[in-house]
Amino acid sequence: MIAAFLVVAPSAAKALTCSYSVSNVSFGSVDVLAGSAVDTTATIGINCSGLLLERVRLCPNLGAGSGGATASARQMASGAHQLNFQLYQDSARTTVWGSYLWSFSARPPTLTLDLNVLGNGSLTPTIYARVLSGQSTAATGSYLSSFSGTDAQLRYETCPLGVCPACSASLAGSTNASFTANATVLNNCLVSAQNINFGATGVLSTNVDATGQLTVTCTPTTSYTVALNGGTTGSPPASRKMSKGSETVTYGLYKDAVRTQVWGDTTGNNVPGTGTGLAQNLIVYGRAPPQATPSPGVYSDTVVVTVTY
Known part of the structure; x- marks a missing residue:
């Protein structure tokens, strides 16, 4: 077995x-x-x-x-x-x-x-x-x-x-x-704008001044320039036009309080800066000089702000 x-x-x-x-x-x-x-x-x-x-x-x-x-x-x-x-x-x-x-x-x-x-x-x-x-x-x-x-x-x-x-x-x-x-x-910038209001005035026989403000915020160490274009009529910085129909009021925008340095959108008349990551306020100085007074009404213009960085 x-x-x-x-x-x-x-x-x-x-x-x-x-x-x-x-x-x-x-x-x-x-x-x-x-x-x-x-x-x-x-x-x-x-x-x-x-x-x-x-x-x-x-x-x-x-x-x-x-x-x-x-x-x-x-x-x-x-x-x-x-x-x-x-x-x-x-x-x-x-x-x-x-x-x-x-x-x-x-x-x-x-x-x-x-x-x-x-x-x-x-x-x-x-x-x-x-x-x-x-x-x-x-x-x-x-x-x-x-x-x-x-x-x-x-x-x-x-x-x-x-x-x-x-x-x-x-x-x-x-x-x-x-x-x-x-x-x-990445480098970045933000911008906001406060309107410039010249208020109500009569005969334009003397300077009419007003200010506005731009707030620019850019990342730290970011170099930037702020440019203001010529408005809806594409005019030079000191002779922009606020319009009501075919009538206009001439005005200028400036970088300084005494209004001698125009603020435009070409090299030399824009505003440079360097970002910190915090809001930086820039004053825009406006002036409507003496000129022929048009008919009463509301005159306005739109200016484009460009921040290049």
Whole structure:
């Protein structure tokens, strides 16, 4: 009699391993003069392999990055200049995505992954990022913060009998990712204008003076010039025309209070400046000189303000 025996040896338990990746946080071009936040997103990739149907605790830590951080914001750097941004767990951008490996109070989300019957599983949580508003004085340039090592570390551990440990810096498993947060602040200028009102007058036998104001806001160190065109009649700076039908009143616009330096739109009679990121007020001095008085009525002109930078 011949007998065959099949012996099945027990295999070693499959160790839990996880991989961790984070896509770059790219804000693109940021207009710091717009006064609003700039949002983008990035994606985390977590892939784990272990025992079939195993439950895993995941703690994806995101630290300060190379640009540094304070309790209220992370920073991207461009030389000595900084641009504040933040990483969040939620689309409303109210819960900061932090780390158990830094000194601030914000912590990462606590995640749970159930492996499938093949002992595999994955998660792709979203990072919600924001360049904070109110940074009009940020210098132009390319900003960057790099994350690697403990600044982008996943801590993980199996959940014995389905009971998961709390997230902490001491979970058994760890793996690191690397990514960058980046943005570009471009040169930009904004301008607004206050009308010049010469008021009501009778016979135009003496100078009638009035002033208006331009407010120019340009990014720091941005050179600019402000030009005023010749109005609806395309007239020279000192002999622009306010019109009522075919009748006109001649007036001029000037850079100085004594009204000797005309303000026009050619080289030499425009106004130069350098941006600071804050509003800069420029006074426009108007004068209607003595002239033949046309018929009563409202006379007006439209002058186009051009800021070149």
